[in-house]
Amino acid sequence: MDGIDGNGKSTQIKLLKEYLEHQDKEVFLTSEPSTSEHGKKIENLLRRKEASRLSKKKWVELFTLDSKENIKEIKIALQENKIVLCDRYYYSTLAYQLNEKEWQAYSEQFLKPTIVFILDLPVPIALERVKEKYKLTGEKKAYFEKLSILRAVRKKFLLLPNYLSDNIKIIKGDMPIKKISEDIKKEVDLLIKK
Ligand code: ADP
Numbered sequence: 577m578d579g580i581d582g583n584g585k586s587t588q589i590k591l592l593k594e595y596l597e598h599q600d601k602e603v604f605l606t607s608e609p610s611t612s613e614h615g616k617k618i619e620n621l622l623r624r625k626e627a628s629r630l631s632k633k634k635w636v637e638l639f640t641l642d643s644k645e646n647i648k649e650i651k652i653a654l655q656e657n658k659i660v661l662c663d664r665y666y667y668s669t670l671a672y673q674l675n676e677k678e679w680q681a682y683s684e685q686f687l688k689p690t691i692v693f694i695l696d697l698p699v700p701i702a703l704e705r706v707k708e709k710y711k712l713t714g715e716k717k718a719y720f721e722k723l724s725i726l727r728a729v730r731k732k733f734l735l736l737p738n739y740l741s742d743n744i745k746i747i748k749g750d751m752p753i754k755k756i757s758e759d760i761k762k763e764v765d766l767l768i769k770k
Contacts, residue, residue: 578667579733580726581718582702582709583695583749584756589663591757592764596659604653606646607663614642627719632673639669640685647687660689667692667744671732672720679739691767692742693760694733695749699726702749 577585577592586607593603609615609622618638621627643666653660666686670679706721720726737744747759 577662577693577695578664578671579695579749580697580699580702580730581721582704582706583697584705584753585663585695587753588693588695588756588760589661591753592760593661595757595761596764602656602658604650604656604658604660605663606650606660608639608642608646608665608668610642610646612642612645614638614645618642622718622720623716636669636673639666639673643669643686650687662689665689665692667694667733667736670736671729676732676735676739679736683740683742688742690743691763692744693763694736694744694746695756696730696734696746697749699723699730702726 577589579585589605589607593605596603609618621630621638646662646665650660650662666683670682674682700723703721703723703726706717709715710717720729734746736742737746745763747756749756
């Protein structure tokens, strides 16, 4: 599950996990930034002033280390026949940090998922959701959660299927939670049947 902040990734992953577990499937959940040393460093940087001074190279380096750490856990879960659901993966690094020319080579470093859902919605709606969520959690806004940045990132997420052979499904994210969940489940059911 990927896409811009506030598009409903964690909401949908939770629902999908419940759906699969209801069918007695074992599910392993990951999220990036992860709880690894690199993930914690990223989380910490994202909410500090220095974030704007960090170079693209440094961000890519940090996110790459975190994704690679995550893959170790993913491989173990797959060996145990679990279904792995990822709340963000390398697609975020492609859309947030890298340009189209860099996508193919960068993605070759990672284990490809069977299916990728990119939840797409207008940035102002996503930012409003993020704002409401932070009112409840007390979290501070992260560096990339700005209209101008997310507008460019959203466009890049939408371009990913044109550049990569990965099985990417763009799902409309400005709909009721239940409707989005039904759309995702339909795709997952098709995969399970195969
Ligand atoms: P993300 O993990 O992508 O940042 P979340 O799943 O945490 O997004 O959703 C951000 C906020 O928006 C949460 O408060 C969530 O309850 C709300 N939300 C998620 N999906 C929808 C939706 N389809 N319609 C309205 N609000 C939503």
